[in-house]
Amino acid sequence: MTLRHLRIFVEVATTRTMSRAASNLHISQPTVSQVIAELEKVYETKLFERFSKELKITDSGRLLLRYATHTLQAKTSLEKAMREHNAMDLIRVGGTVTVGTCVLNGIVRQIMHDHADVNVYLYVNNTGVIERKLLNNDLDIALVEGRIRSREILTRPMIPDTLVFVCDAAHPLAEREDLTLEEACVFPFILREKGSGTRARFEEAVRARGLTLNVRGEYNNAEAIVNAVSEGLGVTVISSRLIRKDLAADRLRIVPLKDCEPMERFFCLAWHRDKFLSRGVRVFIEAVEAFDGSFGR
Structure with missing residues (x-):
């Protein structure tokens, strides 16, 4: 049983004649008769009583008509919803x-x-x-x-993006022209959580030198890290894009790591x-x- 079967059945139930249903649907009358016969075979019941001038729908036919109508309406609603979804x-x-x-x-x-x-x-x-x-x-x-x-x-x-070493403007490192990675690792770091691309990139550089980090805090929010560093809670390595306003306001300072290749990505x-x-x-x-x-x- 297909939607085509239901569509033809509903048309027959509405017009009460197979010839008019066939004409409305632009198909042959034998095709309509065949579809009704197939439905009656599937459901093992009579859907119409054949009278001389018109068909009379049976109780079984009324039950199928109710469900068929809902099904076809649902299909129409689905098609409308999909069109609207695709349009937006x-x-x-x-x-x-x-x-x-x-x-x-x-x-x-x-x-x-x-x-x-x-x-x-x-x-x-x-x-x-x-x-x-x-x-x-x-x-x-x-x-x-x-x-x-x-x-x-x-x-x-x-x-393109660049990671930079950052401290607050009052930090002992703030006036340094540069420092080594080993010197930086002495200070407490505020870093992103594990799984972060920023943290992974910096940790690779640290491990390559055989050094370890003094991690004082782990944050999953970049602005929270910026605020913590600006309050003097630690230093960090962060995207230069995230600290433009803080550099302009002299809340943070970038200190180049002279023995570390630029952390560009x-x-x-x-x-x-x-x-x-x-x-x-x-x-x-x-x-x-x-x-x-x-x-x-």
Whole structure:
């Protein structure tokens, strides 16, 4: 039994003649007769009593008519809902904490301005969590700062970023022109949580020198780290994009690490290799490509 069977049955029940039903549906009368016979065989009951001039629907026919009508109405509602859904693109975008704090909001605001028919759902967490959500199809695409490890996820470098060593303006290191990584590791650090791309990148540099970090606090919020460092609770390594206002206000100071290669990286687009790139996703990619930092933090 198919929706076509139900559509023909409802038309016969409405017109009470197979010839008129066939005419309305632009099919042959034998086809209508065959469909009614198939339904009666499937449900093992008579749906109509045949009289000379018209068909009389039976109790079984009335029961089927009620359900058939609801089913066809549900199909119509489904098609309408799908058309409306497709007309309004919804994309689920993931971002890591640094990206979400200093880049992502501006990109999405630009999309809202340029594409009123694209809705964006944002989810911000560390790289490890974002990667799992991409693998589980909980997100359509993401912009991440950390390294993606799964081969199922494709990445493309997009926006350059630099990690810097930072202390507060009253810190003993604030007036130093530079310092070594070993000297920096003596001081208490306020860092992102494990799983963060920022923390992973810095820890790689520390391990490569055979050093250990004095971690005083772990935060999963970049602005909370900035506030803690500005209050003198510790030092940190953080994206230079996150501290522009604090540098301008002389709340924080950057001290170069003279024996450490510049911690340069890219924020990368990431998506599942089997993911269909819808129009909304392509709009997001284009907005990231057009990003120039003018609407960053």
